[in-house]
Amino acid sequence: MSDVIDADGFRPNVGIVLLNPEGRVFWARRITRDGWQFPQGGIGSDETPLEAMYRELGEETGLLPAHVEVLAATPGWLRYRLPQRYLRHHQKPLCVGQKQVWFLLRFTGDDSQVRLDAVSHPEFDDWRWVDFWYPGENVVAFKREVYLRALRQFVLHAERLCERELPPPWAAGRHCDATV
DSSP: OOOOOOTTSEEEEEEEEEEOTTSEEEEEEETTSSOEEOOEEEOOTTOOHHHHHHHHHHHHHOOOGGGEEEEEEOSSOEEEEOOGGGOOTTSSSOOOEEEEEEEEEEEOSOGGGOOTTSSSSOSEEEEEEEETTHHHHHSOGGGHHHHHHHHHHHHHHHHHHHTSOOOOTTSTTOOOOOOO
């Protein structure tokens, strides 16, 4: 799969919010750094966003389509720009950021089915379930607004699934919990 960069310099990408029945989301640590994030990855020129999502899910978590149910997708692209220090000026065309279609998936499998080493070059070395809003406050700063936008679009679906409210951490007296 080759990288596709659009005319504005954005790389088409998918983001995956994997939700368990308790309303907690899958949160994983990048193998080469201490950054945590949702699974995500590029869309190949020969793939639909849904196909790319299933491929990325398998590559990054080892999960198969049988382990999840698609609950929702963002209706359009959510974009973020890369900080200057991450721009690769020697590569043409220049990628200035990502444009993403986000998917909300209900996890129907068992935690033992998660395999971060499902591919020869894993992207993650650790994972956990965290409160629904936790990633929006704890992802690297340049991705924060996109994460919050995706979570806001998905919160009603998540609340229906777990049959309770998932108030944001900025609600009165509320704090995010990163316990497993």
